Amino acid sequence: MNQGVRKVLIVGGGSAGWMAAAMLARLLDKQVAISLVESDAIATVGVGEATIPPIQLFNKVLGLDEAEFLAKTQGTIKLGIEFENWGKQGQRYMHAFGDLGRDLGLTPFVHLWLRAKAEGHGQGLWDYSLNYQAAKAGRFIPLERIPGSPLKGLVHAYHFDAGLYAKLLRQHAEGAGVTRIEGEITAVPLDDSGAIAAVQLASGRRLEADLYIDCSGFRALLIEGALKTGFEDWRHWLPCDRALAVPSSNSGQPRPYTRAIAHEAGWQWQIPLRHRTGNGHVYASEYLSDDEAAAKLLANLEGEPLAEPRLIRFQTGRRKAQWRKNCVSLGLASGFLEPLESTSLHLVQSGITRLIKLFPRLQINPALVDEYNRQSAQEFEAIRDFIILHYHLNQRPEPFWQARRQMPVPASLARRMALFAATGRVFWEQHELFTEPAWYQVMLGQNLAPADYGPMADGLEQGQLQKLLADTRTTISQTCQKLPSHGDFLARVQALAKERGLV
Numbered sequence: 001m002n003q004g005v006r007k008v009l010i011v012g013g014g015s016a017g018w019m020a021a022a023m024l025a026r027l028l029d030k031q032v033a034i035s036l037v038e039s040d041a042i043a044t045v046g047v048g049e050a051t052i053p054p055i056q057l058f059n060k061v062l063g064l065d066e067a068e069f070l071a072k073t074q075g076t077i078k079l080g081i082e083f084e085n086w087g088k089q090g091q092r093y094m095h096a097f098g099d100l101g102r103d104l105g106l107t108p109f110v111h112l113w114l115r116a117k118a119e120g121h122g123q124g125l126w127d128y129s130l131n132y133q134a135a136k137a138g139r140f141i142p143l144e145r146i147p148g149s150p151l152k153g154l155v156h157a158y159h160f161d162a163g164l165y166a167k168l169l170r171q172h173a174e175g176a177g178v179t180r181i182e183g184e185i186t187a188v189p190l191d192d193s194g195a196i197a198a199v200q201l202a203s204g205r206r207l208e209a210d211l212y213i214d215c216s217g218f219r220a221l222l223i224e225g226a227l228k229t230g231f232e233d234w235r236h237w238l239p240c241d242r243a244l245a246v247p248s249s250n251s252g253q254p255r256p257y258t259r260a261i262a263h264e265a266g267w268q269w270q271i272p273l274r275h276r277t278g279n280g281h282v283y284a285s286e287y288l289s290d291d292e293a294a295a296k297l298l299a300n301l302e303g304e305p306l307a308e309p310r311l312i313r314f315q316t317g318r319r320k321a322q323w324r325k326n327c328v329s330l331g332l333a334s335g336f337l338e339p340l341e342s343t344s345l346h347l348v349q350s351g352i353t354r355l356i357k358l359f360p361r362l363q364i365n366p367a368l369v370d371e372y373n374r375q376s377a378q379e380f381e382a383i384r385d386f387i388i389l390h391y392h393l394n395q396r397p398e399p400f401w402q403a404r405r406q407m408p409v410p411a412s413l414a415r416r417m418a419l420f421a422a423t424g425r426v427f428w429e430q431h432e433l434f435t436e437p438a439w440y441q442v443m444l445g446q447n448l449a450p451a452d453y454g455p456m457a458d459g460l461e462q463g464q465l466q467k468l469l470a471d472t473r474t475t476i477s478q479t480c481q482k483l484p485s486h487g488d489f490l491a492r493v494q495a496l497a498k499e500r501g502l503v
Contacts, residue, residue, distance in 0.1 A: 004361065004362050004363070005032065005211050005360045006210055007032065007035075007208070007210050007211075008035070008209055008211045008213065009035050010035070010213045011038075011185065011199060011214055011216050012036075012037075012215035012216040012217060012221075012331075012333070013036060013038035014166055014217065015165055015166045015169070015348065016333075017038065017213075017330075018166045019330075019348050020215060020355075021036050021169070021173040021178045022169045022173040023061070023353075024356070025176035025178050026061065026062055026172075027061075028356065029176060034173075034177070034178045035179040035209070037180075037181040037199065038182070039183060039184040049159055049160060049278045050157075050158075050159050050269070050339070051078065051158050051159075051160075051346065052097070052341070052342050052343065054349065055157055055346070056156075056157070062172060065500075067493050067500065067502065068497055068502040068503070069158075070160070070497070071493060071494050071502060072164060072167075072168050072502070073161050073165045074161045074164060074274040074276075075159060075274065076158065076159045076160075076254045076256065076273055076274055077140045077156050077157075077158065077256045077486060077489065078097075078156060078157040079096060079131045079132075079140065079154065079155075079156055080094045080132060081094065081257060081258045081259075081342065082094045082135075082257055082258070082260070083260050083390070083442075083446075084259065084260070084262065085262040086260075086262045086390055086394060087393065087447045088395045088396065091445075091447075094129075094132050094257065094441065094445070095438055095445075096129045096135065096441065097131050097155040097156065097157065098129065098130065098437070099129075099152050100113075100125065100129055100437045100441070101129075101469075102150055102151055102152075102472065104460075104468075105456070106456065107459070110125070110436075110444075111453045111457040112465060112468070113128065113469070114450065115457040115465065116466070116469055118453070121469075125444060127473045127476070128473065128476065130151070130152075130153065130154060130479060130480060131155060133477065133480040134154060134480050135255070135257040136257075137481075138253060138485055138487070139480060139485055139486060140154065140156065140489050141154075142154070142156075143483070146476070149475050149479075151476070156256075157342070159271045159273055160273065161273060181205075183201035183203055185221060186202050187200035188200070188221065188222055188226035190227075193325070194325060195325035195326045196212050196226060196326055211327075211328065211360075213329075214328070214330065216333050217331065218314065218336070219333070220329065221333075223319055223324060223329035223333055224333075226327075229319050229329075230320040231317055231320065231335075232317045232318050233315065233316075233317045234318075235316055235317070237384070237388050237409065238316040238337075238391070239286060239403075240283055240316070240338055241284060241286075241313065241314060241315060242282070242312065242313055243280050243281065243311075243312045243338075244280060244281045244290070244293055244297050245278070245310050245312060246279050246298070246305050246308070246310065247278055247279065247306045248277045248279055248302065248303040249277070249303035249306060250275075250276060251277075251302040254272030254277075255486070258270065258271055260340060262401075263283070264288070264400060264401075265284050265288040266281060266282045266284060266400070267282055268280065268282075268297060274490060277302065279301055280339075281296060282339070282340075287399065287400045288400075314336050316338060316384075317335055317336065318334065318377070319333075319334055319335055322335070322351070322372070322373055322377075323372045323373055325364075326364055330348050330352065331347070331348045332344075334347070334351065335347075335380060337383055337384060340387050340390060341383070341386060343383050346433070347383070351376065354372055354375055354376065355372065358372050379431075379433065381410070382412075382429070382433060382434070383433060383434075384410070385413040385416070386434050386438070386439070388410065388413055389413060389442055390442060390446070391404040392404055392405060392407070392409050392413075393442070393446035393447070394446065416439070417443070421448060421449075421450055422450070423452050423453075423454070424452055424454065425454065426439045
């Protein structure tokens with residue numbers, strides 16, 4: 001490697017492969033030559049259709065125009081995820097993006113609300129979320145701040161067709177000089193140091209690079225198949241191991257939020273796109289057969305199914321090292337966390353960002369590899385804890401849910417829950433994905449009631465507190481009523497894209 005890292009080979013296409021190709025070409029085009037090898041004969045999983053807000057920054061860095069992006073991917077807006085039946089049957093709440101109310105100095109708004117609740121007033125927590133109010137009203141327009149108010153505006157992500165997104169990224173990547181190679185890999189020989197020497201195609205062609213990026217999906221052809229990195233299994237916490245996915249026709253205007261509906265041995269997603277709705281049933285095969293899961297899914301569609309349900313088998317966990325030797329793994333090759341909080345594509349983009357920040361100039365130094373793996377492990381584990389929280393905080397009677405409630409959770413999550421239950425406090429770790437409002441919403445939404453609140457919330461007189469909360473509710477409600485409908489926004493975006501000749 002003394003000659004420097006000058007050639008990068010990405011193995012596998014799909015969203016992960018073309019996200020990596022497009023971003024590396026955008027930021028490292030003068031330093032490295034980038035190729036991507038994929039086979040048209042190998043299908044991608046391609047059901048990751050919901051995202052979280054950091055996707056906006058990723059697209060902006062790539063130079064993707066939002067109107068073009070939404071038009072070419074059949075995209076819609078996402079303001080949060082509504083969870084139905086996760087605490088108790090019949091209950092629902094939303095993990096809405098953005099803030100809850102407005103913090104008062106160093107006093108989190110939720111502590112003001114907890115004090116008001118203890119005093120018998122304050123209304124519902126989500127009355128103080130503009131994202132929630134707009135989502136339920138089916139309204140949206142980009143709004144960074146509420147006019148004439150210190151309150152922030154809307155925070156959004158997207159729903160889109162993952163296959164169309166990969167196609168759009170491929171266009172950008174190839175336009176930036178990425179070389180696509182068609183072919184199926186039949187062998188991955190190693191050199192004397194145990195690093196990857198090349199990949200061998202069925203045609204006999206041999207492809208060599210200085211750095212390999214494994215985007216081969218669950219097969220993990222390089223990171224596991226060739227390098228035998230090992231896998232950290234998290235099924236004892238997250239036992240769902242299968243998903244059935246099926247598209248359906250839209251039954252009305254697409255909602256600007258995702259639905260996650262708990263069933264007796266798992267949960268169902270509904271993701272509204274412009275041209276269809278994405279549906280899936282994530283479940284544990286120990287508790288539910290494939291036929292039972294398919295029947296449950298098909299019985300709970302809002303529109304007509306457009307295909308037969310497709311079965312996806314998976315295992316939750318992560319590679320013990322997501323960068324090993326001269327191979328970095330991204331996407332499903334690096335590990336899998338079920339799509340409950342729409343983090344699959346985010347983990348791809350954060351992995352790419354981390355790789356670029358730690359990209360070797362002259363040689364692959366073990367210190368770079370160790371730091372990449374340390375940060376990757378930390379990120380995976382924090383997201384893992386947040387997903388486990390949804391399962392553990394339940395009051396459902398079924399055996400699957402009873403087992404989730406009774407299981408020991410990771411010490412890092414147990415510490416968070418204990419702190420919140422005793423004091424109402426949540427602390428955000430630096431660079432952590434999920435914000436304090438996100439943790440508040442899931443814990444309160446699934447009926448974990450804190451025994452206390454922070455003493456600084458007592459700094460206001462009762463009348464001042466009541467006025468603050470009432471004014472905040474009124475501002476949010478009135479702002480929401482003035483927003484255009486989500487459907488009108490999408491129509492305007494489509495018209496703008498056509499006007500610019502983008503579609």
